[in-house]
Structures are given as C-alpha cells and as structure tokens.
Amino acid sequence: MLRRLGSFFLDIAEVIFFAIGIFLFVYLLIMRPHKISGESMMPNYPNAEYLLTEKVSYYKKDPQRGDVVVFKPPVSEDEYIKRIIGLPGEAISIKNCLVYINGQLLSENYISAGVCTNGGTYLPEGGQIIIPESEYFVIGDNRPQSYDSRSWGISTVSCFLKIIFLPVSVPTAGLTFPKVVRL
Helix, strand or coil: CHHHHHHHHHHHHHHHHHHHHHHHHHHHHHEEEEEEEECCCCCCCCCCCEEEEECCHHHHCCCCCCCEEEECCCCCCCEEEEEEEECCCCEEEEECCEEEECCEECCCCCCCCCCCCCCCCCCCCCCEEECCCCEEEEECCCHHHCCCHHHHCCEEHHHCEEEEECCCCCCCCCCCCCEEEEC
C-alpha cells in the first residue's frame, strides 16, 4: 500500500514537472502574452488590449513592411509596439505629413486619411535617412501620440516579437502579463 502511494505521488510529480517544462519551453522560446499600455497604435490596437507574440517567424524570414512588432527600443527597457515602415537599405523621408520610401509615397491603409506624419529629432521633416542592413524603421499608427523611430532612430530585428493573436477579451483570473508601452 505504501509503495503504491509513493508511486502515485511520483507520477503526479512527474506530470507537474513535465507541465512546467512545456510551459517554460513555450513561454521562453515560442510565444508570450502581453498587455498593451498606451495609445500610440490607436485605433488598430487599443489601450489595455491583450495579445500574443511569437519569436519563431523572424528566424525563418525577415520582417516585412506593415508587420506590427513588439520590441525593446534603443532608448528604453520597456517593450514598445510599433509598425515596421522602413526596411534595410531603403531611403526614408517625411515630407508634407507623408512618408516616402526611396522617393515613392508609402501607401498606408492602416492609418486614417488625413493623419499627419511629422518628423522628429532622428528624421526631421524634409530630411532623409538610409536604413542600415539588419535594421528597421518603426512608427506607431497614431502618429501624433507615438514616440518612435522618428525620434530615437532605428531598431534591429534581433529584438522583434511578431504579433500572432489579438483576443477581444481575456479573462485574466488574477494573472499578470508583461506590459507593452506604446509611447
């Protein structure tokens, strides 16, 4: 009887150990939950919305223009959510509230018509930069409320997490998620 009871608890410990191992594998290597904090991606990604990000996509292929990513910018330890606008090797400029890539107007169907894209300290109005290899230019969809590459420069792909799932509402049951700051 004592041997069977010991075997039972050993089986339970084994299941718990494997469950924790699988959770850590998925959390650390595949995907993570996040909670958005801020208005820089409004109205597409509202404040306090929950989302899942994954790390695997950008090992297989390069980020594309229009991808929305979560990352740590060079100016902060907080994670930001922004949209990739400029790709490596491209020339990007801002003129008359519009973004140009290699001299061509960028079509941005994800922002409302009439939204003005102003320059910043890194990329001023009328200025132009060439994006170095393996680096990307990111901007928030809510341009007047976004602290992004226009102000602090470019970001490397090594820190990007791709958004894969946006649940409308999530019962948190007391769980806490890393916050994504959208300044």
